[in-house]
Amino acid sequence: SSKTTSDDFSESSSESEEDEELTERRTETNSDLPSEYWQIQKLVKYMKWGNQTATVIVLCALRDFNLAQETCSKSTKNKEAVRRAGAIPLLARLLKSPHENMLIPVVATLQECASEPSYRVAIQTEGMIEDLVKNLSRENQELQMHCASAIFKCAQDKRTRDLVQQYGGLEPLVSLLSHSENKQLLAASTGAIWKCSLSMENVAKFEEYNTLEILVKLLTNQPEEVLVNVAGALGEFARKPANRVTINNCGGIPPLVNLLTGTNQALLVNVTCALGACASESKCMGTIDSLDGVRLLWSLLKNPNPDVQASAAWAICPCIENAKDAGEMVRSFVGGLELIVNLLKSSHLEVLTSVCAAIGNIAKDKENLAIITDHRVVPMLAKLTHTNDDTLRRYLAGAVEHCCTWGTNCAMFGEEGAVAPLVRYLKSTDPAVHQATALALYQLSKDPNNCINMYENGVVKPLVDMMGSTDEVLQEAAARCVRNIRLLALANEKARYG
Known part of the structure; x- marks a missing residue:
């Protein structure tokens, strides 16, 4: 040899x-x-x-x-070279083979390459989803794992999610959860369920198979890879109010809260999203609060990862809205208000948006509003008003609206140059931005100098147009703002001409 x-x-x-x-x-x-x-x-x-x-x-x-x-030779360049060489149609043909020893390397190649967008599109357009779903029902666990993993990577796309349901793939994915001893298979199947549950029609189908109860049982004694996927799926399921109650009744809140003390960034993002969705239900919020979950969420604002910071801030919003004594609860977190205001210095758009949403809720309590005012929330919010991002505009305007109700904050926003940028928000095409901005402008119009500034920046015409909106909240806010501007003009005329 x-x-x-x-x-x-x-x-x-x-x-x-x-x-x-x-x-x-x-x-x-x-x-x-x-x-x-x-x-x-x-x-x-x-x-x-x-x-x-x-x-x-x-x-x-x-x-x-x-x-x-x-x-x-797990190289992005190699994956692209394989694609350019025309391998995808050949793999699609081999995927129809009845021989498992052929199918395993074929599907393994596909699921590995599915990390690339071009492969995900090709897997869908070449009709491979049907074959992947079909092979989920074979007895070979290695083959099932690769098929589920490929679906996991491809199901970020709605068309793929629809095809998985169309070809009857949801029930086989749930049945794979019974193989709890095979952690690779469990990770792949929970990942596929998570991504498929991005479509609410799929969530409805999953409910028929008692998927939620099975997932809750997988929240303990599992590898982090599995926990990330389970928490992600629960966050999607919890978008439906009835499922929040089920998660609570099945004992899902305590293990989710326990996971807040971990260090895995992806897991923290998914857990906070799931708890935030559950917190919209008062009974779930009671359980979260009793387990000190809100304090743990608040502590994640100190996490160095901006994705974790943002997801924690979003989760805090419904917690404040649904807590029995939200004002006192927030004040009990030593240094918590200063911490969240300081996040307005972040350069991360999603952090800024979520923190503005949280501040809008915090500012509804007058004592807490006084505290965040002392921490210079007004100039920090004013500095952000030049943004062109509509989602940030919406929540920023909401924060401005609620912060205007304390002391000299209303006048201070004008002094910090926030009025003119806010007027420009009315040119947005997003109705939610219009409503939030009109409400903020109404609060700002209680200061005479702000009224003058608004008038000079052409606020009257768009507000008059919005008075004819079908959105009653927008109608009223626009009308009240115009009224304040008009009253100031009448007062000036009276003072001038007697």
């Missing part, structure tokens, strides 16, 4: 020594790459130029490497 190896490789080693020297130089200049990378380079070179026996030996040698490592 060793003689054959030597002879076979000698045929392919007639390349110039300059080639070897070039490889050595590359090694020196790319010292950050591991030695395995260069060893694979050599082996591939032999495979290119060697005969069949050399190729087989090289392939055997390659199996000794950890090919799941990025530097060792």
Whole structure:
């Protein structure tokens, strides 16, 4: 055998020594790459130029490497090269094979490549979703795992989610949850269920299979990879009020609150989203509060990850809205109000948006509004008013509206230059921005200087138009703002002409 190896490789080693020297130089200049990378380079070179026996030996040698490592052929470039070479239609054809030993590497390749958007589109358009769903019902757990994993990656797209339901894939995914001993299969199936539950019509189907109760049982004694997916799915299920009650009744709130003390960033994001959705239900909120869950959510505002900060701030909003004594609860968090106001310095758009939403709720309590005013919430909000993002505009305007009701805040917003940018919000095409802005402008119009500023920036015409809106809240806010501007004008005329 060793003689054959030597002879076979000698045929392919007639390349110039300059080639070897070039490889050595590359090694020196790319010292950050591991030695395995260069060893694979050599082996591939032999495979290119060697005969069949050399190729087989090289392939055997390659199996000794950890090919799941990025530097060792799990490469984005390779995935793209495979796609360009026309592999996708060939894989689609092989996916119809009845032979499991053929299907496993085919589906494994697809699920690995499905991390790339171009593959996800191709898997859908080449009609592979039907075959992936069909193979979920086979007895081979490795094959089931790869199929579920491919669906997990592809189901971010609504069309794919619809196809999974159309081909009857939801029930087989739920049945895979019974294999709790196979953690890879469990991670893949819970991931697929999470992404499929992004569509509320799929959630309705999942409810028929008692999926929610099964998922709640998976909130303990599972790997983090599984927990991330389970929490993500529960967050989607909890968008329906009835499911929030079910989560609470099944004992799902305590394990979710317990997970708030972890460090996995993706898990924290999903858990906070799930708890935030549940907090909209008063009974769930009572359970969260009794477990000190709101304090734990608040502490996540100190997390260095902006995604965690944002999801925690969003979760805090319904907690404040539904707590029995929200004002006192918020004040009980030492340094909590200063912490949330300081997040207005963030450069992360979603953090700013969620914090503005939270501040709008906090400011409904006069004592807390006084405290955040002392922490300079007014100039910090005013500084953000130049944003062009409509979602931030909506929640920022809401925060301005509620903060205007304390002391000299209304006049201070004008002094800090917040009025003119807010008037420009009325040009937005988003009705929610119109309503929030009109409410803020009405509060600001209680200060004479703000009225003058609004009038000079052309606020009257858009507000008059909005007085004819079908949105009664917008109608009334626009009318009251115009009334305040008009009353000021009449007072000035009376003072001038007597």
